[in-house]
Amino acid sequence: MVDATTFPTDGYIAESAARMTGCTLRPVTPSEVPGALGDRTAAVLLNHVDYRTGRLHDLPSLTAAVHAAGAYAVWDLCHSAGALPVGLDRHGVDLAVGCTYKYLNGGPGSPAFLYVRADLQDRFDSPLPGWNSHAEPFGMRPGYEPAAGAVRGRVGTPDILSMLALEAALEVWDGVAVDTVRAKSLALTDFFLECVEEYVPEGRVACVTPRAHAERGSQIALRCPDAGAVMERLIERGVVGDFRHPDVLRFGFTPLYVGFADVERAARVLAEVLA
């Protein structure tokens, strides 16, 4: 079962894995997952935050529902890791993946990560084994024997330059609690919404990100006619967001780097562009 609103690559990979292993892939929206689970469900791949709308899904209750059906819960944390508490261990998540180039600030092409629940690590069977996940990496043995623990998820030589940049990017986290980051993230996105309401002429944009804190990631997505051209003009003026087909302006808020003055300016420039 795969999140029908998933970031596309996740869905393509899920389809490829299903095809290679002879399984059937079923796309289901996250809210409909509990009702769609059954005896034949092996694993469910879900996104913690919808990359388009910024909606935060309920990881604890969805994970519990998946487990109740006897399936594995696999979460994509690209749009939540570094922005809010995730609690993989606490909620018994089985597997998780994510990138480090969004809220972990590693920059474009920064390394991905893999999480394997502690008691599954010695049964984790990677389809991409390599010398760097071998029990004896420099032994160069003809037979594959996976290393103990999560490092068996490695493959070959990692991209050293990107790892070094990520190491530096992660230093800003020293001594920072993720709860504090979450509090600032919500304050920033609340403030952005207030500024947009105040500055942008009525009816020019519609917020597609949930207002409720419990359902919001660290982004605000605004539906807007001609969003592609609008984003181009924003970027020209130093307000860097994304355009998502067909009509979405996406603004990400990285609490360790973005301040309230940045947020106020972003809303003001948006209002000027739409004026």
Add this chain to the structure above:
Amino acid sequence: MVDATTFPTDGYIAESAARMTGCTLRPVTPSEVPGALGDRTAAVLLNHVDYRTGRLHDLPSLTAAVHAAGAYAVWDLCHSAGALPVGLDRHGVDLAVGCTYKYLNGGPGSPAFLYVRADLQDRFDSPLPGWNSHAEPFGMRPGYEPAAGAVRGRVGTPDILSMLALEAALEVWDGVAVDTVRAKSLALTDFFLECVEEYVPEGRVACVTPRAHAERGSQIALRCPDAGAVMERLIERGVVGDFRHPDVLRFGFTPLYVGFADVERAARVLAEVLA
């Protein structure tokens, strides 16, 4: 069928692919491949140069033998690309892979590459599809439609920093013919062997790399008792090679960067360490 002397990761991946697709994997040494081919052979994965001994395999004749059996020839070029002419198009190779961090000088963790024969590109079916191999990469479509041509071998965001370093590393190739590089490579390795014979006390090392130019890559592998400790001492003195289990000293010669004086010094330091 997989090269029984392969670089381990290739063998592990071949085994994983065979397991997922229900095929049988058969390890065969390259010289025995022609005699082992049969009706049931689907694909043969071979290394152009043996990473341990430095032996160069005969790509044109092995490819022809594989084709005569109706199978696909897949070559790993990690230890030949950038060191000698390969001629993938000329010899009708079907698929090839390789790294850019050896003779293409991209440094550790530099990006890998994939080659797909031109007339196979539109049938190439990647097990790792992603947004970056989609016909419309920024369309973020739920359905996967591969791009035309070799770019369908891409997956997601490439590691940008490593790509930039590689771009700079490849600039030294502007205006350089690979035949010239090959000629210098052979001259360097010949000269290294002469210096080793001249300086190193008789019987202390035995060359396991073939003497014949047609069977030699761009490395020299010397069998030597206590090779691990010997390589440590060489590296301390600035002669950087590899130790390969159980008793091999491996020296790589990158013609665009290594000169004859470096080679003479490496042999001299080796003799001093072994004295």
